[in-house]
Amino acid sequence: MKTKKSIKHLIIFLVAITNSNFINAQLNIGDPGVTFDNSKNDSAYPFMQEWQKSGVEGGVPFSSSIPVKLEVNPTDADGLQSAIDNLNTNGELSVILLKNGTYDIDKTIQLKSNIILRGESRDNVKLDVTVRYQRRRFEHKGAFVLDEVEYVGIENLTMEYIPERPITIYDDRNVDRNKWCGNRCFENDPDGLKNMYVSFIMIEKKSKNCWVDSCTLKNSGSNPINVNGRNNTFRNNFVDAAYNKGGGGAAYYAINGDYNLIFNERVRRIRHFSIQLGAKYNVVYGCDFEVDINFHNGDDGFNLIENNKVKSEQWRSWGAFASGGSQYGHKPPGENNIIFNNEVSGKNNSERFSSDTKVFVFDQYSNPRELSSTPPSGGTFYPVVLKNNTLTTETFIKNDIKIFPNPFVSELNIENVTQDGRIAFFSIEGQPLFTRKVKVGERIQVGKELQSGFYLLHYNNQVFKIIKK
Structure with a gap:
């Protein structure tokens, strides 16, 4: 079994200024910012988290x-x-x-x-x-x-x-x-026309x-x-x-x-x-x-x-x-x-x-x-969360991945990332911006790439909403 590496401190410098207002909205399945309630995962179905990865990565842009x-x-x-x-x-x-x-x-x-x-x-x-x-x-x-x-x-x-x-x-x-139709309904080349494939x-x-x-x-x-x-x-x-x-x-x-x-x-x-x-x-x-x-x-x-x-x-x-x-x-x-x-x-x-x-x-x-004969423990195999709440000043913690502070002034810290991979940045509207490979102990400079505004950060099938003061 492959040993997962731990990234203790990943520092991402975001040099972006925003004066935008974040508006509460009801999200739709497949939108940017959709998250999942992993407290509803059922250990009897360990593969159910894979379904959270379905669809356009980061969501269909607004x-x-x-x-x-x-x-x-x-x-x-x-x-x-x-x-x-x-x-x-x-x-x-x-x-x-x-x-x-x-x-x-x-x-x-x-x-x-x-x-x-x-x-x-x-x-x-x-x-x-x-x-x-x-x-x-x-x-x-x-x-x-x-x-x-x-x-x-x-x-x-x-x-x-x-x-x-x-x-x-x-x-x-x-x-x-109310009666089986047979070949009349289920035939190819209707009326002898063979060029409609x-x-x-x-x-x-x-x-x-x-x-x-x-x-x-x-x-x-x-x-x-x-x-x-x-x-x-x-x-x-x-x-x-x-x-x-x-x-x-x-x-x-x-x-x-x-x-x-x-x-x-x-x-x-x-x-x-x-x-x-x-x-x-x-x-x-x-x-x-x-x-x-x-x-x-x-x-x-x-x-x-x-x-x-x-x-x-x-x-x-x-x-x-x-x-x-x-x-x-x-x-x-x-x-x-x-x-x-x-x-x-x-x-x-x-x-x-x-x-x-x-x-x-x-x-x-x-x-x-x-x-x-019994449902999954969380009542669903697809525990999607569609309520899009205003960001708070509290630390955003999800499945032991920690992002702080939020909002931030100049540095955004990401701790306890459990494996090497990629971090993707999206605008708050869901437009893909760029991705970066994540390596153990590496600091990534991203200030030049970002425009001012709110962001979605996507890592390992998790989406985090972040904001710069």
Whole structure:
């Protein structure tokens, strides 16, 4: 076992002046400054602290904190790609504001680091996706691709896939929702059209700290969201319907990466919300699903499903929780996929998985099983704290890490850091500033990098609010 080193005294000199006022605010899950009540951790589940690391590291920056660098009027993919490529961010988060209107996304858009695409209004910024792709096996093409990037956001807009000719999507809007629909609803290449294997948003493996927030993703050609990266946040989105729903990786809200946070999503009329292909330490919390949550093919376990509404009606082929099948070559779910305190209903007696006392685990084919008849000791596996209080002059102590004084004049002392690692600084609005490697006994000069104001200091999955007098 590796011996942890102790840093007795880490002195960080902050040469910054502020006269700002700190305003009390109710935080949202995934925001900067969100903390966790570790007194609620249950020693029977030692891995639960890992779930606190899910989502964008340091939180999704508050929208008011990021400057609009460029405004774009309705255009096609070439026009939007040109705007992205030509924007000089100087390494800082920068917003491209899409003005109201309809955009023709006829080619794949490659996003780059530190750029946020934000719609002027969610309902009036409409991205009509007209990319065409006929797959040969299981692959699909992306409308928006995030490949080897960091700190990319897509916010406050609507995407819809537009086929080359009108096609009816069959689902609970036009079939009997109380009777299994079968291939009529769950088929690929509807009406013989084979070129719609296009996903809206693809986050590739080497991308992290990206987010999709407050978007409507309507009638996707294939997957609405496909994420292979880590530490990404998806929240407040409405995902509704898809054309290709016949299997083979089509019409999945696909979580294939690690440490992703999925919060307050409404998802319906697609094939699966899937967790698979090595996915680990993902958190699905506070969502409204009218699809199954499917541990589909060889996840790596330790994923959390808590405080969601999950309903899979009779017209669908699966109960509220499902897995892939060994007969199709799918691998079984991993260990310690925890399911707790969800409101569950629908096909295959799904109500049995509704409970705020029993803990279920999905570590086998077909269905979850009961792991414990009693809840975790703290009543939750995700003890998030959302109240954002005004800073006080008291020392801020958390899990034996000590930061003092707070507020401070010129020096901020950090004691009892238990391991080497990195300390990250963020503005109080959540904008990343810089990181520093932490070594035993080292003093770090950071005065030149900081602007005046309040700060968030992030270390080892803990966030500390600090202020300079």
